[in-house]
Amino acid sequence: MKPTGKLFAAVTLLLVSGGWVLADEKFERASICFEQNATDDDAEVVIEANGGDVGLATINVVSPDGRTIINFKASNSKLGIRHFAFESPEPKNDGSVQADFPEGEYTFTGTTVTGVKLHGKAALSHKLPEVATVIQPAADAEDVPIKGLEITWRPGKNPVAYIVAIEQEESGHEVTARLPGNVTRFAVPDGFLAAGTEYKIAIGTVTAGGNSSFVETTFSTAKKE
Numbered sequence: 001m002k003p004t005g006k007l008f009a010a011v012t013l014l015l016v017s018g019g020w021v022l023a024d025e026k027f028e029r030a031s032i033c034f035e036q037n038a039t040d041d042d043a044e045v046v047i048e049a050n051g052g053d054v055g056l057a058t059i060n061v062v063s064p065d066g067r068t069i070i071n072f073k074a075s076n077s078k079l080g081i082r083h084f085a086f087e088s089p090e091p092k093n094d095g096s097v098q099a100d101f102p103e104g105e106y107t108f109t110g111t112t113v114t115g116v117k118l119h120g121k122a123a124l125s126h127k128l129p130e131v132a133t134v135i136q137p138a139a140d141a142e143d144v145p146i147k148g149l150e151i152t153w154r155p156g157k158n159p160v161a162y163i164v165a166i167e168q169e170e171s172g173h174e175v176t177a178r179l180p181g182n183v184t185r186f187a188v189p190d191g192f193l194a195a196g197t198e199y200k201i202a203i204g205t206v207t208a209g210g211n212s213s214f215v216e217t218t219f220s221t222a223k224k225e
Helices: 096-100
Strands: 013-016 019-022 029-037 042-050 056-062 068-073 083-087 104-112 117-124 133-136 141-144 150-154 161-168 173-180 185-187 198-206 212-221
Touching (some): 042 104, 150 198
Parallel strands (some): 141 212
Antiparallel strands (some): 013 019, 042 083, 056 068, 104 117, 161 198, 198 212
């Protein structure tokens, strides 16, 4: 769910008062999105910024109401930090996250360790997509075979993508996939599941703006193949 690649444009040179100066450049990525876990009824905001191949010495993000919500400095680093991923706490979806992170345009500014100034803007909406409904395996299913398992779900309304994750929480083993919005099934790779083990499924419905709604269920595999 996170684009990469060398999209960072070369620094533009402008002739000003008889001399060449560095012009401001855009962040390679500047985004903000709203997420909910419908099963746990919690919510969070996720902010990402990527300055390209050169590390950032500073980054600031200002909300639509003028508050500085991120003010970071890599004061003693010569290389700086290239990629930032900030997440708010995840309280109950009672409006507290929406109040602290209002809808509207967020302004990103930063400076690379080489002195280039970066800027960007990203819009936040509180509108969340409909959740998917897991069909197979059924919630809390037992004796699920460890080979040939296909996860299926009933879609939400007009998603642009799905994020599917299967996790074994004790070991931390996880398989994650981002799928097109017209796909409603995912084949778990053979060899990933172990016998007699509980797993968690999370399916996220993603909007064009990046907001997402997740649902979670669990299942247990058969003790013998």
